[in-house]
Amino acid sequence: xxxxxxxxxxxxxxxxxxxxxxxxxxxxxxxxxxxxxxxxxxxxxxxxxxxxxxxxxxxxxxxxxxxxxxxxxxxxxxxxxxxxxxxxxxxxxxxxxxxxxxxxxxxxxxxxxxxxxxxxxxxxxxxxxxxxxxxxxxxxxxxxxxxxxxxxxxxxxxxxxxxxxxxxxxxxxxxxxxxxxxxxxxxxxxxxxxxxxxxxxxxxxxxxxxxxxxxxxxxxxxxxxxxx
Amino acid sequence: xxxxxxxxxxxxxxxxxxxxxxxxxxxxxxxxxxxxxxxxxxxxxxxxxxxxxxxxxxxxxxxxxxxxxxxxxxxxxxxxxxxxxxxxxxxxxxxxxxxxxxxxxxxxxxxxxxxxxxxxxxxxxxxxxxxxxxxxxxxxxxxxxxxxxxxxxxxxxxxxxxxxxxxxxxxxxxxxxxxxxxxxxxxxxxxxxxxxxxxxxxxxxxxxxxxxxxxxxxxxxxxxxxxxxxxxxxxxxxxxxxxxxxxxxxxxxxxxxxxxxxxxxxxxxxxxxxxxxxxxxxxxxxxxxxxxxxxxxxxxxxxxxxxxxxxxxxxxxxxxxxxxxxxxxxxxxxxxxxxxxxxxxxxxxxxxxxxxxxxxxxxxxxxxxxxxxxxxxxxxxxxxxxxxxxxxxxxxxxxxxxxxxxxxxxxxxxxxxxxxxxxxxxxxxxx
Numbered sequence: 041x042x043x044x045x046x047x048x049x050x051x052x053x054x055x056x057x058x059x060x061x062x063x064x065x066x067x068x069x070x071x072x073x074x075x076x077x078x079x080x081x082x083x084x085x086x087x088x089x090x091x092x093x094x095x096x097x098x099x100x101x102x103x104x105x106x107x108x109x110x111x112x113x114x115x116x117x118x119x120x121x122x123x124x125x126x127x128x129x130x131x132x133x134x135x136x137x138x139x140x141x142x143x144x145x146x147x148x149x150x151x152x153x154x155x156x157x158x159x160x161x162x163x164x165x166x167x168x169x170x171x172x173x174x175x176x177x178x179x180x181x182x183x184x185x186x187x188x189x190x191x192x193x194x195x196x197x198x199x200x201x202x203x204x205x206x207x208x209x210x211x212x213x214x215x216x217x218x219x220x221x222x223x224x225x226x227x228x229x230x231x232x233x234x235x236x237x238x239x240x241x242x243x244x245x246x247x248x249x250x251x252x253x254x255x256x257x258x259x260x261x262x263x264x265x266x267x268x
Numbered sequence: 269x270x271x272x273x274x275x276x277x278x279x280x281x282x283x284x285x286x287x288x289x290x291x292x293x294x295x296x297x298x299x300x301x302x303x304x305x306x307x308x309x310x311x312x313x314x315x316x317x318x319x320x321x322x323x324x325x326x327x328x329x330x331x332x333x334x335x336x337x338x339x340x341x342x343x344x345x346x347x348x349x350x351x352x353x354x355x356x357x358x359x360x361x362x363x364x365x366x367x368x369x370x371x372x373x374x375x376x377x378x379x380x381x382x383x384x385x386x387x388x389x390x391x392x393x394x395x396x397x398x399x400x401x402x403x404x405x406x407x408x409x410x411x412x413x414x415x416x417x418x419x420x421x422x423x424x425x426x427x428x429x430x431x432x433x434x435x436x437x438x439x440x441x442x443x444x445x446x447x448x449x450x451x452x453x454x455x456x457x458x459x460x461x462x463x464x465x466x467x468x469x470x471x472x473x474x475x476x477x478x479x480x481x482x483x484x485x486x487x488x489x490x491x492x493x494x495x496x497x498x499x500x501x502x503x504x505x506x507x508x509x510x511x512x513x514x515x516x517x518x519x520x521x522x523x524x525x526x527x528x529x530x531x532x533x534x535x536x537x538x539x540x541x542x543x544x545x546x547x548x549x550x551x552x553x554x555x556x557x558x559x560x561x562x563x564x565x566x567x568x569x570x571x572x573x574x575x576x577x578x579x580x581x582x583x584x585x586x587x588x589x590x591x592x593x594x595x596x597x598x599x600x601x602x603x604x605x606x607x608x609x610x611x612x613x614x615x616x617x618x619x620x621x622x623x624x625x626x627x628x629x630x631x632x633x634x635x636x637x638x639x640x641x642x643x644x645x646x647x648x649x650x651x652x653x654x655x656x657x658x659x660x661x662x663x664x665x666x667x668x669x670x671x672x673x674x675x676x677x678x679x680x681x682x683x684x685x686x687x688x689x690x691x692x693x694x695x696x697x698x699x
């Protein structure tokens with residue numbers, strides 16, 4: 041027998057431990073404020089009566105230290121500007137998101153091998169987010185695409201840039217880009233069009249509504265975050 | 269031991285947001301209604317008589333509490349009673365019912381009380397979305413910038429591309445659900461928006477969330493609780509003279525990530541008739557069913573439940589359906605995956621009025637997730653309770669809306685699922 045540790049740090053981008061310790065201490069469940077409210081309540085809308093409630097504003101949260109396990113190579117690849125997937129040498133399926141073990145029932149969970157992937161793919165499906173994560177709200181309307189990277193048997197979800205939301209469609213060929221300042225998660229990857237996009241068919245009413253929706257979304261972003 | 273599992277009673281503590289009432293208090297309101305309906309039931313007898321409890325809630329984060337069910341169990345005065353919690357995302361409450369039914373069928377317990385709830389207003393809405401979204405793969409789904417809204421939207425965009433569904437279809441589903449909820453005193457939509465009917469134009473006026481989905485086409489976030497008292501055949505007949513039977517249960521699963529489905533070798537060849545339904549203009553993936561358009565887990569759970577219940581032709585035998593519809597398009601997909609029509613034809617059942625309240629196969633009579641509400645751990649229990657009231661001819665009394673009683677319904681199908689269809693459960697009820 042052998043002991044597995046201790047771990048050896050090969051390379052690192054340290055986080056500001058002090059700042060996050062402070063944040064964890066602040067988010068320590070003690071109320072920061074409160075309010076007393078009155079509202080009608082009861083088990084059915086036919087049976088309501090006024091009730092008084094005390095509501096406390098109670099924070100908590102912390103920093104997680106997460107390992108990407110045996111698929112770490114994918115994210116190490118992103119830090120180096122490369123795109124990796126895994127391939128099963130038994131059945132030939134190529135995974136991105138990668139799997140360290142093949143999930144084809146015939147392959148009995150055999151270990152896969154790393155392969156470098158081309159930075160090209162095709163849109164399998166898409167959406168236009170008028171509400172994205174708060175950290176990305178300034179980018180709304182944000183195009184989200186499920187991309188089948190060339191040669192893979194999977195779709196990787198990512199956002200798409202440099203495209204009119206009206207034009208994104210299933211089947212569009214895309215380039216895969218890796219952020220110049222990668223942080224080490226999937227958001228480092230984004231798509232851009234690799235060909236002139238052809239908009240999906242929309243009726244005149246649908247198109248009008250679509251454009252109004254985009255207009256409203258952009259106006260909200262401008263109002264909230266100011267002009268670029 | 270007989271296969272029959274009876275519903276003795278069911279109850280809901282209404283869905284709304286916020287309720288401000290604690291989880292254990294909403295659960296107590298629900299269980300109290302069951303005690304009122306079943307005078308012979310004594311909570312103090314549970315241990316002596318070998319009864320059990322099965323608890324259902326989804327999120328430790330939204331509850332701000334791990335093991336919330338210990339609080340519920342304690343609050344209801346059930347110390348000592350055999351119990352545990354079932355959790356499987358959105359499938360939590362249907363799986364709790366399936367679990368309880370299997371407990372009874374095993375012969376282990378003559379009676380099981382199922383209690384489900386959720387608390388969802390205590391975090392800012394973005395954080396609520398986040399707490400839900402981390403049921404998606406946090407390394408590969410969630411961090412791509414997609415919420416569940418966005419994932420379901422990509423699934424619907426493919427249904428539009430492959431099957432020709434339209435924005436109007438989605439809006440019509442939303443109208444159907446909302447207008448069905450208007451007489452439901454347990455529903456969140458009328459509690460917040462009043463009692464007037466809505467139209468397709470109202471849906472279009474609601475804000476875009478993630479194209480093609482708009483606000484009124486997405487589930488509400490809700491708080492509420494519900495409970496079901498299940499028993500074996502003998503005990504059911506002792507406790508009620510108006511029983512409904514859970515004649516079939518089923519459950520199934522699919523990949524964690526929707527994006528892994530199009531070429532998933534596990535699906536290939538399982539449903540050849542569905543694989544053959546494919547338009548010429550779209551390249552065919554290796555496993556054409558379910559791809560992103562349909563839900564394999566729903567198919568597996570439904571066929572298992574039908575087989576269990578001895579149902580040969582669901583379209584003819586089922587009187588009404590409650591589909592778990594976090595997004596409007598799931599109603600149309602579900603109709604296909606549950607064998608009520610062929611793949612791609614869900615929209616026809618909508619357009620022909622078949623799933624309307626007075627149609628041949630009414631769907632979403634409660635209003636379902638977009639209108640009754642979606643207090644996750646309680647959602648499918650409430651949908652089963654509404655359906656139980658329909659089948660036992662109690663909806664008039666329980667809703668205070670006699671006009672809503674269907675004429676002599678015989679069988680109902682209720683389904684639930686979690687994630688992007690990562691897991692699903694289903695029950696068949698019959699009188």
